Amino acid sequence: MATTTTATATGPGQLSKEEILRYSRHLIMPEVGMDGQQKLKQAKVLTIGAGGLGSPLALYLAAAGVGRLGMVDFDVVDFTNLQRQIIHGTDDVGRLKLDSAKDTIRDINPNVEVVGYGERLTSANALEIFKDYDVIADGTDNFPTRYLVNDACVLLGKPNAYGSIFRFEGQISVFDASRGPCYRCLYPEPPPPGLVPSCAEGGVLGVLPGIVGCFQALETIKLILGNGSPLIGRLLLFDALQMKFRELKLRKNPECPICGTNPTIKELIDYEEFCGIRGEEAVSQIAVPELTATEVKKMMDEKKPFVLIDVREPHEYQICKIPGSKLIPLGEVARRMHELNSADEIVVHCRSGQRSAEAVEFLMKAGFGKIHNLKGGVLAWSDEVDPTMPKY
Amino acid sequence: MAVKVVIPTPLRQFAGKQDSIEISAGTVAEALSGLTNQYSELRRHLFTDEGKLRSFVNVYLNDEDIRYLENDQTPLKDNDVISIVPSIAGGRPAPSFCR
Numbered sequence: 001m002a003t004t005t006t007a008t009a010t011g012p013g014q015l016s017k018e019e020i021l022r023y024s025r026h027l028i029m030p031e032v033g034m035d036g037q038q039k040l041k042q043a044k045v046l047t048i049g050a051g052g053l054g055s056p057l058a059l060y061l062a063a064a065g066v067g068r069l070g071m072v073d074f075d076v077v078d079f080t081n082l083q084r085q086i087i088h089g090t091d092d093v094g095r096l097k098l099d100s101a102k103d104t105i106r107d108i109n110p111n112v113e114v115v116g117y118g119e120r121l122t123s124a125n126a127l128e129i130f131k132d133y134d135v136i137a138d139g140t141d142n143f144p145t146r147y148l149v150n151d152a153c154v155l156l157g158k159p160n161a162y163g164s165i166f167r168f169e170g171q172i173s174v175f176d177a178s179r180g181p182c183y184r185c186l187y188p189e190p191p192p193p194g195l196v197p198s199c200a201e202g203g204v205l206g207v208l209p210g211i212v213g214c215f216q217a218l219e220t221i222k223l224i225l226g227n228g229s230p231l232i233g234r235l236l237l238f239d240a241l242q243m244k245f246r247e248l249k250l251r252k253n254p255e256c257p258i259c260g261t262n263p264t265i266k267e268l269i270d271y272e273e274f275c276g277i278r279g280e281e282a283v284s285q286i287a288v289p290e291l292t293a294t295e296v297k298k299m300m301d302e303k304k305p306f307v308l309i310d311v312r313e314p315h316e317y318q319i320c321k322i323p324g325s326k327l328i329p330l331g332e333v334a335r336r337m338h339e340l341n342s343a344d345e346i347v348v349h350c351r352s353g354q355r356s357a358e359a360v361e362f363l364m365k366a367g368f369g370k371i372h373n374l375k376g377g378v379l380a381w382s383d384e385v386d387p388t389m390p391k392y
Numbered sequence: 393m394a395v396k397v398v399i400p401t402p403l404r405q406f407a408g409k410q411d412s413i414e415i416s417a418g419t420v421a422e423a424l425s426g427l428t429n430q431y432s433e434l435r436r437h438l439f440t441d442e443g444k445l446r447s448f449v450n451v452y453l454n455d456e457d458i459r460y461l462e463n464d465q466t467p468l469k470d471n472d473v474i475s476i477v478p479s480i481a482g483g484r485p486a487p488s489f490c491r
Contacts, residue, residue: 140481141481142481143479143481146479146481164479164480164481165480166401166402166480166481167401167402168401169400169401169480171477171480186450186479187447187448187450187479188447189447189448190448190479190481191446191448191478191479235477237475237477239401239411242411246398246455246475247455248452248455248456248457248475248477249455249456249457250457251457251459251460253459331405
């Protein structure tokens, strides 16, 4: 298709000579062409999160020439992010992710207008932030925000390029309630926090969010171009270890509380409460007897007899361990309780002190009276006792 | 009928670390009960105390959600694939989830 656009940037969406050169590999393919590239330039995309999924999303959308890229993130870059959040570099550790992402995007494509929202996405600000954007790309890492993003998108009639990951498995879809199912049609309710995998079972292969985030970028671009078959009404499952893709059909649930025929949700709700987070925080602060790392070190130095139990996983034990500790992963505590003597003084620890608090609570119920939780786990040990102990 | 049940990553730890399990069953309900009899820890992750499938766990027969077939009474054919698909949130457990 011939186009008579001149090489000077004039009206909205017009490309400058520099942009024509920059996007030439798009312009010479008929599926994008000048029309498509101008659509991209006029498009406004909001990415939720500038982390594992947000990194490739923002990088590719910026490179592709999306006109305005909004990013919601209030977090700061830390060392554990760098394994997968490739929009940030080592020098960015300690900076706001938004600032770091803006610098990277400016380098990749200065034509992109980046709008940062350095705040937590809430029911109070979501509609106001979303309303100016054409596509929302959800790259968050928690259930309350997932449901908030979904509901805000449904209420405003915006499509959501969705991706989520766990370890080496990804789920990708496009939720657009005006044309198909929404996230609540798929999952009406989130898991209760107690059934969500713990730190020990967490972790993610760094490349996985790269792949899933790229799929989200691809779907976003297809939505903007109005080309191809978007993943509406389809859920793509990706198992990176087996290198297997599966596609499942998603259907619009007529009883969906937000996009069904008789919706009961007509405005944004309290998503923390909906996901049971408040209750979980109360539960997670299990009141068990505690000792600080400094106190435990003192007991060691004074050669007081006690047994130190580490309830982390074997692969965590390989990263670092407190000298003299015995490994009994949390999941094995009940089965291996007989290896412990309730007459002994026992100190239990994990990485941060939460799993060990659970173990202490369990063992106390089982009749262990002289038992303490090491407050703050190996993280506190590294801070208070042995600075050479690696943190993770 | 000999069918395969695909176990998602978060639940593999409760299913002997396997990614799929072959089972013989006539309906989806029979397949799931066979599975949870074999791996009892899976039960509370798949079902509520009342025995209802949890609302954040979807079950698919081949590429179709059983809610839009005959639910757990959906009959099985040889070589059918049942997928258990739980909701996953993101890159890492949020601090409030991280236990």
